[in-house]
Amino acid sequence: MPVRGQSVAIGGAAGAAWMLLFGLIFNGSARSYVWASLIAGLVGWGAAAVLARFGDRGVAVGVAASTGVAVAIAGILVAYRLAGGDWLLW
16 A cells, blocks of 8 residues: 555644643653653554554554654653753653
């Protein structure tokens, strides 16, 4: 099946909504936000892998891309706090 732009956009929106949901639920501290983003990203990538194998590859690309961007933002937050002398993940 070919990857279509509309499918990628739908997957990107779904992945962004998934990560936004986790970000809003676990917004008590930066540490909880980072851990929630990592867990939600792993679950999102797992869903993208299942979609790529058995479902729509376009949606899988969108989900993987949007969750990847969200996990990268969490990584930037960790790096920023680490530069200030605070290891955020422990």
